[in-house]
Amino acid sequence: MKKYILLTLSFLLVIVVDAQEKLILLNEGMWQADNGRVTYFEDDHVVSNQWFREKNGMKIGDTPNDIIQVNDTLIAIAVNWSNIVQFIRPDGTAVAATEDIPNNRKLCSDGQYVYITSYGHECATVDGMKYFEKGYVAKIDVSTFKVVAATEVGYEPEGIALYDGRLFVANTGGYAFEEDHEYETTVSIVNAATMELEKNVDVEQINLYGKMPQSGRYLCINSPGDYYEIPAACIIFDCEKALQGDADCFVKLDYASTYSCTTLDGKFLAIGSRFSYYTNEYEFNYITIDPEEVMTSLGGSGVEETLPGNVLDDIKQMGMPYGLYVNPYTGYIYGTDAGSFAAAGLLYQWSPEGELLGKHKVYINPAHFLALQPDEQSNGIVQTVNPQSQVSMLFNMQGQRIAVPQHGRLYVRDGKTFIAK
Template identity: 30%
Template sequence: MKQSMNTHYYIYIGMSILLMLVSSCRGDEYIVFSEETDTGGEVVLSDIVGMYVLNEGNMGSNKATVDYLDLSGNHETVRYFRNIYSERNPNTVKELGDVGNDIQIYGSQLWMVINCSNKVEVAIADSCRKIAKIDIPNCRYLAFDGGYAYVSSYVGPVSISNDAPLGRIYKVDTLTFEKVDSVVVGYQPDELTILDGKIYVANSGGYRVPNYDKRVSVIDISTFTVERSIDVYPNLHRIRADKYGQLWVTSRGDYYKNPACLIWMYENNSGEMVVGDTINTAVSDMCIVGDSLYYVGVAFNYETFSNQITYGIINVRTHQAVTTQLFSAPEIAGIEMPYGIIVNPINRDFYIMDAKNYVSSGELLHFHADGTFDWRVWTGDIPAHAVFVYKKREE
């Protein structure tokens, strides 16, 4: 009997120590500590001191998380911290929630769109500590201008139906975090960008398959009304502006007759944005730096029932391909599902986010500006969106 009691005692002590290693207690809440990984990468000091990575998490799993890449030089090498949001915000239920869809920094604030949880989380950019939550149904992407955040929303529930409602763009005050207005746009609006006092919205119509939307909605910021729509191509997704005042829009296509592609739009002599060239390559994500549009693309081929993966750089001034091979073959073979790309605008080194099998940890891969592979690190599930953190300017 004595031996049995001692055994139970030691098991209890062992479990207590294990729990202390995994988490510490603050009140009634457990703090799950982030996981630190030494990438072995060399620190190159610049105005960029870090990068947040938003992991989407598989839909329905409530596993959206935020990781942080430390480029500050506080360590001898580049360090990666997995799942910092739950550590910094121990009172937040279920961490971030269901499907992280966008992450951006505006001033000193870090904004995160959590799609199926119908909310936008706002944190302090330096610490990732939560300061606000804004309820927006089926929210998708962000853009900022003049002290306001503009958030695209599918409005309706996640459901494939030809009765799916028109989407909206919500206007949010970045000081009070209150929704102050909204405007109806096309069906299932995705990315939006702001150029010369207008908001351009890429409408997908993804819930209305096969009747996809193909319009870019144009909103006048001063009146916050839709002034017109531009027919572009079915199932639009991303939309970005370059330094020449041009727009670059991606289409997922209809997966049958109309393939995924990249569309260039420009302002005509009447001052209206019109459709120009179509580049026949799938673009899942892109990043424009200077004259270069870096992209990764994944297109499903229904004839072979396989994914066709592409990478490349397009010159936005000439509209010509610079390269269709960002890096060497061995590294391409190591990437299973490229889901995102972000390029350092200072040094032109870049990062590829690999979603792997969509249900387990993904990877972040770093490449030098010439495409040379540097390092890779495990992330949360489905790494897809990232934003650089810049050094604070002295007052």
């Protein structure tokens, strides 16, 4: 698969060459069945639907539910019901597994540490066992794969993101229907260096559930509501304003963003899934969100009920949409169909313009994506070259071009990741 673009300006040359696709897909399998699988997809075909097992001679575990790139040589996978964080190399080889964080959920990283949320109430750290009334965030040192700290946040914390040295954690309170507490409505802000809780921001919407895509200072947070009286919604959250203490640091949108991702131009694509126990049915919405415009207009504009090209029409033909992703290196778009939730699902691939390129059989409940860097000789990252200085552009891990790097954050230049000093 190759895509060539040549754009000549008076002093700038932009080149995209050999848009090689390399994608890892986590298939959750059936909860408590211990049948999660890892799919490896390259260019236009599935290389393997049992990639982890073929590489390592063992199963990935029960219900893998998040995957991130930590640095050039390391990937982290949260395996929820097996209570492990599995670390692998980009070639799929297992490196280590951290087993001290029960009921783990979502991940983020600064390249040196991995941060992960947990619904659990205990965590084994290098300083001994820690116990919590609510949920917590654990900090793993990837030089030792040990938990070096853990901090209590809200009940049943889910999405986590890193911005300006702080962790932003979306709390769900999702066990409210069976435990003695209410749904949560807060985003916890934790100092990543000290692991101290700085404050909680009340976004006035319950059950902040799922992975949060990030576009610079902005987060897209889904709320499925309570499945009865309180409808699903989407929160656009401005991390910078939150750190400044601005009360207008979030906007509520009357759409769901159940499966969402960040585009190369900093927008959010979202498939919203609303379920009601009254009707026992799902309702869907499909939107593109410009977070900067949403925040500037306080929700008055910035949302379009569309997706690129033919993506929307193709998704409407799915049995049950279950994932959405944009490759941050190349812009190719991916989606998954879980179908009946009990049989092999499908992986859809679209061009950056939204042209359907193929459907591929994967495994049960395909949900979580990670694109790998294209090979150096087949680099799909947009590189901007000034003929006078020969200085290439810098990208963050969402594929956005960055002018000034922030200390401690992970970036990509010329196909190599590094931490800004």
